[in-house]
Amino acid sequence: MQRKLYTVLTFVRINTKRFFRDKTAIFFTVAFPLIFLFVFGGIFGNETNVSFNVAVINESKSTIARDFTKEVKSQDKLFDVADDVTSLNSANEKMGRGELDATIVLPKDFGTLKNGQSMPTGQAVIHYTENNKQAAQTLGSVLDVMFKEVNGKFVRTDMPFTVTSKQSNERSLSQFDYTFAGLLGFSIIGLGIFGPINVFPELKKQGILRRLHTTPLRVWQYFLSTMASQAIIGMFTMVVMFSVAMTVFHLNVVGNMFELALFLVAGIIMILGIGLAIGGWAKNERQAAPLANIVVFPMMFLSGTFFPRFIMPEWLQNITAWIPLTPVIDGIRLIATEGKDLIDILPQVGMVCGWAIVIYIIAFRVFRWE
DSSP states (O other), rough: OHHHHHHHHHHHHHHHHHHOOOOHHHHIIIHHHHHHHHHHHHTTTTTOSEEEEEEEEEEESSSHHHHHHHHHHHHHTEEEETTTSSHHHHHHHHHHSSSSSSEEEETTTBBBOOOOOSSOOOOOOOEOGGGGGGHHHHHHHHHHHHHHHHHHEEEEEESSOOOOOEEEOOOOOOOHHHHHHHHHHHHHIIIIHHHHHHHHHHHHTHHHHHHHHHHOOOOHHHHHHHHHHHHOOOOOOOOHHHHHHHHHSSOOOOOHHHHHHHHHHHHHHHHHHHHHHHHHHHHHHHHHHHHHHHHHHHHHSSSSSSGGGGGGGGGHHHHHHHHHHHHHHHHHHHHHHOOOOTTHHHHHHHHHHHHHHHHHHHHHOOOOOO
């Protein structure tokens, strides 16, 4: 038994060294997921409150209009004001191209005293396109609150009914939290499936597996060594991604890192079984690539890799819950961003283990040395 384990450790060293000497493998396993991380992190990693890209066209010369324009421009976290827009025609062009959410126009009589009135009045007009109707409605609500503060300086009104807000102690997930867990799933797919389907057919083509078959090497030894080496490579990749996400995009990992690492290894090994089954069965790349795409694309788009599953219809959520990658991504998200432990995510752990048993039974049965 000791000799058999020595053989496994030997192949672990060989597979690991071969990976780190292969620049192409390093790019697609480490660098390629990092590219996606920077793309999605740039989109979702710095999200704060609601922000509007607007233009403010002040046609009035009143002090109130000037003060209101300055107030809007000073709210830089809420409004991104286009200073180069000075007319409604240019604003319409930018709105038509999607560069502006809406345009706020203060008419000439805004903030002026009209005949018979004791206080200045005015009505701001929000111009928007059909595609930005929802943003314009939200913007209208925001401006309404701002005008209430202005109105309070002229008219004192006691409201019989009011509303207040209270922050709960629960931490909600940001879009980046969801996306990061999905990106880890995407990285695991590349490591566990595309790795073996690229290596195995090539080894068969070169006759290396056929020569290994003439030795005392057994399939379980070869699988175990591949699982161990891929787990090492996978953890290296995960460490790099977590380091970048925490340093650059300020990801806050609230769960236990040791439990997260155990779950990641389990997920990598389970998904690796799919790659071993496809790569072990296929005689060449022409057989492996189409079958891999059939398996990978549903997992990539239906398991919450790039967008959360809760936005899907309920019937589709029920179906996608049984996809092998789904419990992996859900478990990563629950541990890393919600602070759950392995006991709390027993359903996900159970599904990962169950899928691993089924997948490796298939992989052992379909594996061919040539």
